[in-house]
Amino acid sequence: MxxxxxxxxxxxxxxxxxxxxxxxxxxxxxxxxxxxxxxxxxxxxxxxxxxxxxxxxxxxxxxxxxxxxxxxxxxxxxxxxxxxxxxxxxxxxxxxxxxxxxxxxxxxxxxxxxxxxxxxxxxxxxxxxxxxxxxxxxxxxxxxxxxxxxxxxxxxxxxxxxxxxxxxxxxxxxxxxxxxxxxxxxxxxxxSLDVIAHELTHGVTGHTANFEYKHQPGALNESMSDVFGSMVVQWKQGQTVDEADWLIGANIIYPNSESLTGRRSNAMCLRSLKDPSAITNLELQPNSMTSSRYYKGEDDNGGVHRNSGVPNFAFYKVAMALGGHSWDRAGKIWYETLTDSRMHPKTQFVEFARVTIDQAKTLYPDDLFVAQVVEEAWYDVGVL
Ligand SMILES: [Zn+2]
Missing domain, CATH: 3.10.170.10 (Elastase; domain 1)
Known part of the structure; x- marks a missing residue:
């Protein structure tokens, strides 16, 4: 939950x-x-x-x-x-x-x-x-x-x-x-629209891939909610990938909070798809499998809110490389993957990544640049 x-x-x-x-x-x-x-x-x-x-x-x-x-x-x-x-x-x-x-x-x-x-x-x-x-x-x-x-x-x-x-x-x-x-x-x-869309997307995931809420499938579950949550905000505001802020929970934070001290007093948001490990995020996430922030313990169902930074960053990279509106191509690839029959409750990052590449080829057979961009993003974050 x-x-x-x-x-x-x-x-x-x-x-x-x-x-x-x-x-x-x-x-x-x-x-x-x-x-x-x-x-x-x-x-x-x-x-x-x-x-x-x-x-x-x-x-x-x-x-x-x-x-x-x-x-x-x-x-x-x-x-x-x-x-x-x-x-x-x-x-x-x-x-x-x-x-x-x-x-x-x-x-x-x-x-x-x-x-x-x-x-x-x-x-x-x-x-x-x-x-x-x-x-x-x-x-x-x-x-x-x-x-x-x-x-x-x-x-x-x-x-x-x-x-x-x-x-x-x-x-x-x-x-x-x-x-x-x-x-x-x-x-x-x-x-906050991103909070609402984040939570409702947990419902979409529950009705589709149904990733169990722990370890890597749990982090994929969280990532779906951040990715689609951010997309809903961008869609509502008609933003291109360059105009979007890619932040999650930016509106729930007090600017220059006096109730948060130390590094947290500079927090701008809960998480960021653009820069998962930015010091201005309340939650410091890994942006790659090789990051020391990749969490291997058991807290928070095995770091579901932390390790989601890795697939979040992969989506961001794909959306930026393709340009335009995130929901047009990157979003469609992710949605077709989430609803693909090859997804199952214990899906690991690498399985999810392979299906996104496959879906990119199926959706854009005449433009292999798209599948190449997807593959490169997963390499960059150390999943492939
Ligand atoms: Zn969530």
Whole structure:
């Protein structure tokens, strides 16, 4: 299950001897909330019945955008001491929460997060439909659902595969429990198109290649979400590969953050496809298999948010070499590979790379330069 900001990133803050005690405490708080969120979601006794109740009434093969936004705001999410009325912290009620809005209803205008979330879901849907002729994330018109305002001071976003929905926290900066400014801008997760497209692409991957969420297949899973997440932003803004910033999570970071110290105070984004190991990324990734940053341990499911830098950089190189719009050729090669029947849950980088070369030849048989560019990119990042 993908947490947009992984626990290991907060752990690296705790392990950093230069950070303040406050910053360390806040990082620990975020780890605790992620852990509680993942446990609550995995253990939700209501999941099975909820899925049945929600999907029984939805016709499959529905050929237009459908979505529902749910919410878990305010007191609904607070754990209160019944005797004193004191707010103890966050409770994790069963999802999805209260229905705020659906795509069939008139626009709901009292909560900007509902509107921006719906727009993000719609843009991602339209991207997959118009670029790849894919009907929603399952290819069969699945209704896109999101629960927003989840928990308290949950500075994160999540794709929940069992009930096929997204979960958004509010960011941790606007908390009534706050003793600290927080790492991410309030409400920024739900208003960032790359975050939404990243999480929804986990759904696409789950319905296609279904890369298991650990080690190299897990890093491929993460990379698909970053690659298509970045492409959705570029497509929405009509950017060429030269105009795009190729950053993931740029809008969730405070510029010149005072709540992050040391090298992190210069962070511009969570990750970058253009330069995975840039010092301005919160997550320092390898840009090649030979990099000392290539992670071989077991944390974060075997470094899925770290080693995704390698296939991310390969995609960037292909897109830049081909020029124009990333989704035109590089994106098509990646999409055909993701949906290729040779993909399987334990796919390794090298298998994925070989199929991209094959797909480049199939898609562009009269222009072997394309396949050559793809092959060279994988050589450059040390996969081939
Ligand atoms: Zn992810």
């Amino acid at each position: 993908c947490s947009f900001v992984p626990r290991t990133l907060f752990q690296s803050i705790i392990d950093d001897e230069t950070v303040s005690e406050e910053e360390r405490q806040e990082a620990q708080h975020q780890i605790d909330v992620i852990t509680r969120t993942l446990n609550a979601v995995e253990n939700a006794a209501s999941t099975e019945s909820k899925v049945k109740a929600r999907y029984d009434v939805i016709p499959t093969g529905f050929k237009e955008f459908r979505s529902k936004i749910w919410g878990m705001s305010g007191r609904n999410c607070e754990e209160i001491n019944p005797e004193t009325g004191e707010i103890l912290g966050t409770s994790y009620k069963p999802l999805p929460g209260i229905l705020y809005s659906s795509s069939q209803d008139p626009p709901y205008e009292q909560d900007q997060d509902v509107i921006t979330c719906m727009e993000g879901l719609r843009t991602t849907y339209n991207f997959y439909k118009s670029v790849f002729n894919r009907e929603s994330i399952d290819g069969n018109g699945l209704q896109l659902e999101a629960s927003i305002h989840y928990a308290t001071r949950y500075g994160n976003a999540l794709w929940e595969p069992a009930s096929k929905q997204m979960i958004f926290g509010d960011g941790d900066g606007n908390s009534r429990f706050g003793r600290f400014a927080g790492f991410f801008k309030p409400g920024s997760m739900v208003s």
